[in-house]
Amino acid sequence: MKRYLILIFLLTLLFSGCTGSGKYLKQATNFGIKAAKKGYWxxxxxRWERLLxxxxxxxxxxxNLAVCYEQEGKFEDAVELYKKALELSDxxxxxxxxxxxxxLLRTTKEIEPQPVEENK
Amino acid sequence: MKKIIIPLMLIVTYFIFSSCIHTELIYIKLRKDPRIKVKPNSTLVINNFWSSYDEKDSTFRPEKEISQKFRDIIEREQVFKVLDRKSYDGIERIIKNAEEEKAISVISYLEKQNPDWRFLTNDEPCDYLMLGETSFEVLDGSGYEYRRVYDPFSRSYKYKEVFVKQQIFNIQVKLVLIDIKNNKKIYEDTYNDSKKESTEDSSNLEQFLRLSEYSVERFLLSLKPEEEIQYRYLLGR
Structure with missing residues (x-):
């Protein structure tokens, strides 16, 4: 009986991430990570926008999308998204x-000199 | 009992492992705004540099050469259109006063006298004005040094005391950029460098020009966007 239990447990473990939407989520997320690692932001x-x-x-x-925003220089959007993700992820x-x-980056950015205003 | 436990275990295992997330560390290049933001194709006037008051060395004053060198470098980079200096009677008067009063720094003196830099903005047809100040000294660095020499008789290296004639060049360059139209100081940097050189290599002027170059390069760098490498966590499933 114990042997059967272990077998069922292992099979469940194997297929838990490969069923239906779970498989799609995993593939899309990890494909995005691979792309980002290669610099294809x-x-x-x-990918991540579609998932969201x-x-x-x-x-x-x-x-992950917030990391993308940071890479693009959209620090405000990134912080908002991180906050939301933190709340949802407990x-x-x-x-x-x-x-x-x-x-921290946003605060240091605020200290930097402001752009020169256009003369009217 | 077993009939209940087995499906329950399956369901629990499924939920635990299907929602399991892993992390990937990734390095990202963050583009930061340049330290100084200037309008494209703006005009700049480089005022002749001053040297800090020094009683000992009043003969050697490389200010004009340094300002010309800086002008050449800035023109080469094509960030600004560099114009010739027009009239700076106001400045000249204040400099004269500064020298009479033996002020340590002319720029600090100028700023103290006119905190809003308004005296510069009256009749100047340019966008920005660069003011510079150099402080320099040449010290005798000659002395004995231990050098590793090869002795062919004993076929080994030995240390020998050798007299070396050298000079130590110390330089300090203070650069200030003023936005003429808004009466604002938008950049200030003080650059220090020191170098020990053999006296036969080149003249004092060449040494100082070479040493001062990096201060203007630092200024040009601050006009360009910066890149910072940071790491973040990506979440995977």
Missing amino acids: SEAKF AEDPNDFVAMN NNKYIKINLQRAE
């Missing part, structure tokens, strides 16, 4: 680190 952004459009509460896609420690770093 627009491709990664497209399908599930607006997907904090994984939200966090204080995921990695999202928290990302948010802290992004906020």
